[in-house]
Amino acid sequence: MCFIICLIGNHKVGKSTIFNKLTNTKNAIISNKKYFTTDRKYGICNFKKFKFKIIDTPPFNFFYNNSILSKKLKFQIKIAISESNIILFIVDNKKGLTYNDIFLSDYLKKKNKKIILIINKFENNLINNLKLIDFYNLNYKNIIKFSNNISINNLINKIIKNKNKNKIKNKKFIKVIILGKTNVGKSTLLNKIINKNRLLIYDLNNTTKNYIEIEYIYNKNNYLFLDTIGFNKKINNIYFKKNIKIIKKSNLILFLIDSKNKITNFEFKILKYIYKLRKSLLILINKCDLINKNEKKNYKRNIKKKLKFLYYTKFKFISAKNNLGINNIIKKIYNIYISSIFKFNTYNLNKNLIKLNKISLLKKNIKLKFAHQGSIKPLKIIIHSKILNKNNKKKCILYIEKYFYKIYSLFCTPINIIINN
Known part of the structure; x- marks a missing residue:
């Protein structure tokens, strides 16, 4: 204890x-x-x-x-x-x-x-x-x-x-950061996930003054949730820099957006940064009880179009306030974490390289020779290759990313492909 x-x-x-x-x-x-x-x-x-x-x-x-x-x-x-x-x-x-x-x-x-x-x-x-x-x-x-x-x-x-010199064992945590704009429902969501009114919920902007760490045990797994200050352009730089630091330290991110508002340029910027770090990501569209079925379809279609670079994420409609779509979130978090620590078999990776070399886009621009896993959290695959056309290198890397993501059935977790020439 x-x-x-x-x-x-x-x-x-x-x-x-x-x-x-x-x-x-x-x-x-x-x-x-x-x-x-x-x-x-x-x-x-x-x-x-x-x-x-x-x-x-x-x-x-x-x-x-x-x-x-x-x-x-x-x-x-x-x-x-x-x-x-x-x-x-x-x-x-x-x-x-x-x-x-x-x-x-x-x-x-x-x-x-x-x-x-x-x-x-x-x-x-x-x-x-x-x-x-x-x-x-x-x-x-x-x-x-x-x-x-x-x-x-x-x-x-x-x-x-x-304390009578009680020794405390180090625990391994699944670190989950909850991000989103001010007053989007982050603290309400976390209270529902852990089933305990542990955070202050009050209908004022920036009620969460600092980020809050909360330990939670579910099915013998230790979770560390970080509820953060809401993103806001007017917010003091101290808070913004803290959120950037903890994004780097987290295993996965729950990103909340408001179903009644379009995604802002500031949210877009943060999501671009998350992709750059290749962080596991689940996007939760909160306050879904305030829109009808057709509005949901249109919203999901538009947001997927705007965030097409986040090919790996899932979009889930929830209502934190009314407890809609909340029940299986902790299971999804665990599945995402399992994807983020996935270990690739080197033989199997290179078997897939042979198939990739036959695809016309890659065949003309790059010759893939040997692949092995570089790291987990984030997942990294290092591929030794010969680049034939540098102009299409980014296109080729994105194609390989998506290919491995699909072939290994990863969940909300991207792969960072490193090409060594």
Whole structure:
């Protein structure tokens, strides 16, 4: 079992900063904006031989109003607490003990979890030392005074002592990234796939502020889903660059588009980039309940025409909100993954080269000599050949790609053909 640490505290106490230090990343974006963190954010802390999961949470405030967003924030925090083994209760030494800290302390003590009180933003002076007395009166056995000048190792060592040195095994994950425009239904889809209201769903643009990693086990296979910030031209560059980085790391991509809107030039650009990387891809056309049968036919025909370079992908109509077409998505993901790790038999590959050499397009432009597999994820076939006409090289490569894709019955997974002259 993976040991899980949960960060709990009010607004601007430094949860995201501590999360970034523990995970040695900048995944939790730090902002002065209230309730900027609106989801549970997952990360991994590696320290010497130890490894554990960290959850960053939205601000916990007992004086929330009764808005829909406030209720959903509370729900996210409750789930994070229930999943965790240790709670890091973070308070602000500069502000001193607040009423919210007192209420939150009482609430956490009822959860029967191990709690470490982190007194953040600590400075060794008379005023702050007087404020410390109030925090010590909360009666916690494990208390750490922390600031930017203090090594994170002190905190990690305290966590290790509390976790009784449980060792965590490395897992192999099928990494799935969910991409799409802002408010297209990515978080709703993921909630339906994993059958758990784990992400914040709220009808506002850019509700998912950072990408979110979620582990899911189905039929003994470990999946790691990454729900991302929606693509939007106006969006800050930080988010866009993060999505590009995680596209490279993923095994396969679920790309959501809205059935009521035409595909945009920006979406087209991203899909071109996915093809360039030869990533496995399934395109999901969401909100299909809003269009009739004829509209579906026309939409599918038009999008196939525009995206004809994605010869290998499948287009599936779904309604994430109404749970239409969702049931078999996890099985499709697994089938795509199996295609992405397919191992070609060298003898069989070269048998097919003989057939390809007889096709007129190739016969005039290229002579194929010997083929072998270069890699998996992405699939790569290296072909040693003699190029007769360089002008038609791209045409020949695309023909070979499609030929092998069809002959080996691959699913939503392209092949990168490398021609060595």
